Amino acid sequence: MEKKFEIKDLITVGVFSALYSIVMFAVACLGFIPILMVFMPLLCPLVAAIPLMLYFSKIKHFGMITITGTLIGILMFIIGHPYPILIFCIGAGLLTEVVLKMGNYQSIKHCVAASAVFSLWFLGMVIAFFFSFRDAYFASILDGYGQEYVDAMKSYTPTWVFFAMIIMCLVGGTVGGLLGAKVLKKHFRKAGMA
Amino acid sequence: MEIGVCSNKNGAFIKLDPRSKLLLLITISIIMIGARTVEVEGVLRLICAAIPLVLLLSIREYKASFIYLLLLGSALICEKHIAPYTHGICNIVLMMICGLITRFVAGYMMGWYTVKSTSVSEFITAMERMHCPSFISIPMSVMFRYFPTLSEEYKSINDAKRMRELGHPFSQPLTYIEYILVPLMMSTVRIADELSAASLSKGLSAGEKRTHICEVSIRPLDVFAITGTMVMFVLFLVY
Structure with missing residues (x-):
């Protein structure tokens, strides 16, 4: 940490984390439609990256985006996602920090890349379907959801889907970041807010 | 939403410390999502579903508690008595919606209660006590x-x-x-x-130590709540 944090920065972190997670939830509600469920890692970052880009334009210090990641992790953990989400969120926050730092917190290109990297935390939400978590997770939902549901979910999520989801996150984040840059240019530069 | 210095002016008859509220919130979420629906864990789920209801009633949020009861009840009935007779895509959609409601709504309600009944001052004080x-x-x-x-x-x-x-x-x-x-x-x-x-x-x-006038302390009720969650958690892990 080069410069000391001011209260102003902390408030910016809080407000924008709230906006980001609300947008995320709003889009994730579309996941009730079964076909869209699979494309959530693409859609969520796509829309949520727009406020994220505005947030990036406000970031001047090292550490702010890591705090956002941590906060989102805590929020997700509190509402009941399993613990790997914390690791994913903090990890994505730190990685994003590095990308932003490379662009010295000013370059638009690095911001777009950073929004792609930050959306990787989303993988923490779906990790339960894959790898070593898979069997335990499906066993735990078996009597609640019924055999038919479990079989269907199993057939939707072979291991390659996880890697497809990584790509979807990155693509969603990048396209969303570009969209966000456009929105910033159209609405916020003129008003002197970005 | 009114932002008072302390939250006890609306006459809630159950006052909990923000720390025990957070502990309750995490426990309820984990048990509602992780537990199975039978045997001991079924009973645990019932208790966890009842806690937000009581707490919501205690801050006189009758409408919210009614909606909560209605949602949870209909989702449970649907899950047990309607969904098993359906097949294919219909079963998946029904199961997903009911499953999400029965698993998440108690946690959300507890979260809503926590936000509604805790003032910023109390929250920050409690966080300070936890050395956050x-x-x-x-x-x-x-x-x-x-x-x-x-x-x-x-x-x-x-x-x-x-x-x-x-x-x-x-x-x-x-x-x-x-x-x-x-x-x-x-x-x-x-x-x-x-x-x-x-x-x-x-x-x-200014960087000085923050002062406050609200009382944030662990009362007998909090001790009860904290030991209760601990017992539930141990039961959940053992079974």
Whole structure:
């Protein structure tokens, strides 16, 4: 940490984390439609990256985006996602920090890349379907959801889907970041807010 | 939403410490999502579902508790008695919706209760007692306080947008997103500025130790709640 944090920065972190997670939830509600469920890692970052880009334009210090990641992790953990989400969120926050730092917190290109990297935390939400978590997770939902549901979910999520989801996150984040840059240019530069 | 110095003026008859509220919240979420529906874990789920109801009633949120009861009840009935007789895509959709409701709604209600019944001052004091660093506790309290504001802002923006007959969510989703998101982002920037001005005038950035007048302490009821959650957690892990 080069410069000391001011209260102003902390408030910016809080407000924008709230906006980001609300947008995320709003889009994730579309996941009730079964076909869209699979494309959530693409859609969520796509829309949520727009406020994220505005947030990036406000970031001047090292550490702010890591705090956002941590906060989102805590929020997700509190509402009941399993613990790997914390690791994913903090990890994505730190990685994003590095990308932003490379662009010295000013370059638009690095911001777009950073929004792609930050959306990787989303993988923490779906990790339960894959790898070593898979069997335990499906066993735990078996009597609640019924055999038919479990079989269907199993057939939707072979291991390659996880890697497809990584790509979807990155693509969603990048396209969303570009969209966000456009929105910033159209609405916020003129008003002197970005 | 009123932001008082202390939250006990609305006459709640169960007063809990913010720390035990957080512990309850985490336990309820974990058990509601992780536990199976039979045997001991079934009983645990029932207890966990009942806690937010009692707490909501205790702060006189009758409407919210009624909605909660209705939602949970209908989802449970649907899950047990309707969904097993359906097949194919219908079964998956029903199971997913009911499963989400029965698993998440208790946690959400507990979260809502926590936000509703805790003032910012109490929350920050409790976080200080837990030795949580200020760079986590301040953004966190700002965030939780900003959620209700955000929904108010959204309502006003949506009204203004509808008055001009712009961007229907289904026929023009892109316009809809732009016309909602851009004003929301603008108001977010403005509110962030206003809040930092307010914090400056409160002297939050002075670096002195924060003082407060609200009573935040572990009372007998909190001890009961904390031991209760511990017992439930151990039971959950053993079975």
